[in-house]
Amino acid sequence: MKKQIVIVGTSFAGYSTALSLAKLLHDRHEITVIDRSSDFMFLPSLVWHPFGYRHPEDISFDTLPIFDKQGIKFIETTVYGFDLNEQLVITPEKDIPFDYLVIATGTKANYDSVKGYVPGTTSWSICSMAEAERTRKAWKDFLRNPGPLVIGASQWAGYFFAAYEFMMNALYQLKSHHLLSKVPVHFITAEPYLTHFGIGSAPEDSKACEAIFDRYNIQWKTSTEIRELKEREVILENGERIVSDFNMIIPQFIGVDAVRTTRNLANPFGLIHVNEKCQHRDYPNIYAAGSAVYIPQKEETLVPCGVPRTRYSSEIMAKAVAYNIASDLIGGGTISIPVERVYEYCKQDMDHLGAILFRHAHEIEHDLDFIAKGSQEKWANMSIETYIENSFELENLNFIN
Numbered sequence: 001m002k003k004q005i006v007i008v009g010t011s012f013a014g015y016s017t018a019l020s021l022a023k024l025l026h027d028r029h030e031i032t033v034i035d036r037s038s039d040f041m042f043l044p045s046l047v048w049h050p051f052g053y054r055h056p057e058d059i060s061f062d063t064l065p066i067f068d069k070q071g072i073k074f075i076e077t078t079v080y081g082f083d084l085n086e087q088l089v090i091t092p093e094k095d096i097p098f099d100y101l102v103i104a105t106g107t108k109a110n111y112d113s114v115k116g117y118v119p120g121t122t123s124w125s126i127c128s129m130a131e132a133e134r135t136r137k138a139w140k141d142f143l144r145n146p147g148p149l150v151i152g153a154s155q156w157a158g159y160f161f162a163a164y165e166f167m168m169n170a171l172y173q174l175k176s177h178h179l180l181s182k183v184p185v186h187f188i189t190a191e192p193y194l195t196h197f198g199i200g201s202a203p204e205d206s207k208a209c210e211a212i213f214d215r216y217n218i219q220w221k222t223s224t225e226i227r228e229l230k231e232r233e234v235i236l237e238n239g240e241r242i243v244s245d246f247n248m249i250i251p252q253f254i255g256v257d258a259v260r261t262t263r264n265l266a267n268p269f270g271l272i273h274v275n276e277k278c279q280h281r282d283y284p285n286i287y288a289a290g291s292a293v294y295i296p297q298k299e300e301t302l303v304p305c306g307v308p309r310t311r312y313s314s315e316i317m318a319k320a321v322a323y324n325i326a327s328d329l330i331g332g333g334t335i336s337i338p339v340e341r342v343y344e345y346c347k348q349d350m351d352h353l354g355a356i357l358f359r360h361a362h363e364i365e366h367d368l369d370f371i372a373k374g375s376q377e378k379w380a381n382m383s384i385e386t387y388i389e390n391s392f393e394l395e396n397l398n399f400i401n
């Protein structure tokens, strides 16, 4: 009898798992993907949206025709939670039974992690398309009516790199609008040094970043904790108050509600602990991949930092999940990927990003032009077209047992 494999989430982790499984199983078992939307939203491009470089239709695509072609069923709904013992996915319409479950629901911004953080009121945000859209309008207004600018990442933030990219894009636009000398700019971060990215990335990029920030008179502060956000004011834990007419703060990211509220599924932050087969520790038929997975922090920092999650590490986990489920069902190799290895992949990604954004940039006279070019190069590597093409190719995974 055909087994039911249900995957929740159709972004980097869920989409990659579904396609890899379809290729491995050849219709021998049922694959169902559930997501609140069939559109794959390319989250990394949200950093570009507020500056008008990309539009929603440029950074998302409909997975339905692709799933149809591969014989994958898709259900568009919001999952409320899971019954782990009865093996059910709970949705408003019905409970969906599974033999194997893959949780690829990612994370969500935890605005409560910073007192007073009300997106759209006390800070602008780029953590979702809706927020990025509002930030885009606010940024346009800001360029017409500039004032003090604060960009940063709070204690426990997971995506520090998004703050740097936002900063570089902001600087580039300030320069284009001849506002660089008129706008006081602050960069505040919980990281112990610039470009640490929450994972101890290449410290040599830090010097390059410092040089650029100093050149543009950016007041930067590391190991900084935010006590409270107020309208037009950022209050730091040391009592310092920074006036701002526009701020964009990256908050902490935690697991989504459906995962956090299911008993015995995740830790208090809603992140799922898995073994090296990406299986839940207590439920071997439940797997997790992508940013929904808990990755322990290796080094303590003065102000706590979250571990950055990356698209590549999500895909690696997704492929491991697909191989391991397929191996269970039809035999064949399995993939082991300890979380420490996932951590290393995230670190490599961050080193790469640091190199693109900062290494050598300070040696160049027109460094902001270089930065814009560097960021575009990064974006090009992550373009949707490339992504769709690549997602049809299973890489040679040399760690198959």
Ligand SMILES: Cc1cc2nc3c(=O)[nH]c(=O)nc-3n(C[C@H](O)[C@H](O)[C@H](O)COP(=O)(O)OP(=O)(O)OC[C@H]3O[C@@H](n4cnc5c(N)ncnc54)[C@H](O)[C@@H]3O)c2cc1C
Pocket: 008, 009, 010, 011, 012, 013, 014, 034, 035, 036, 037, 041, 042, 043, 044, 045, 046, 047, 077, 078, 079, 080, 104, 105, 106, 107, 126, 127, 159, 162, 256, 258, 289, 290, 291, 292, 309, 310, 311, 312, 314, 349
């Ligand atoms: C602003 C920003 C910039 C970033 N830049 C980069 C970058 O430059 N490089 C990089 O590698 N990474 C970057 N990242 C991180 C990267 O986006 C994540 O690592 C990646 O998206 C994780 O993929 P995922 O599939 O695990 O989860 P997600 O992409 O978060 O996808 C989760 C999916 O699950 C669905 N879902 C969640 N809950 C439910 C529910 N209850 N019911 C139904 N569906 C649900 C969602 O709709 C979504 O489709 C960035 C992230 C942000 C926020």
